[in-house]
Amino acid sequence: MIEGRKPQRFHYWDKGSIATIGRNKAVADLKFMHLSGLLAWVAWLFVHIVFLVGFRNRLLVLFQWAWAYFTFNKGARLITRNFQSETRPPA
Numbered sequence: 001m002i003e004g005r006k007p008q009r010f011h012y013w014d015k016g017s018i019a020t021i022g023r024n025k026a027v028a029d030l031k032f033m034h035l036s037g038l039l040a041w042v043a044w045l046f047v048h049i050v051f052l053v054g055f056r057n058r059l060l061v062l063f064q065w066a067w068a069y070f071t072f073n074k075g076a077r078l079i080t081r082n083f084q085s086e087t088r089p090p091a
Contacts, residue, residue, distance in 0.1 A: 018044045 001007055016030035018040065026040035035043055045065070052058045067073065 015047070018047060020044055 014031070016028065018026060018028040018030075020026045020041060024038050024041050026036070026044045028035040028040040028043050030043075049058050049062055052061060
């Protein structure tokens with residue numbers, strides 16, 4: 001538009017659904033096949049790396065994931081709210 005050209009029409013491309021459900025476990029429902037287990041987990045990893053913008057981002061994320069995978073590091077899981085136990089009236 002800045003260069004005076006007409007904007008191109010947006011076309012959505014459904015890539016399917018992929019979800020991790022554990023270490024080395026995932027499910028993938030792609031248009032052309034269904035995967036589960038380790039193969040679906042590797043597909044999930046590949047898809048997320050491929051669609052990142054920039055080689056440096058891909059390399060950093062791949063390194064961080066590999067480090068977390070081989071060290072069993074789950075990362076920071078912070079709970080910042082002070083939860084008090086519920087008091088319920090006697091039944």
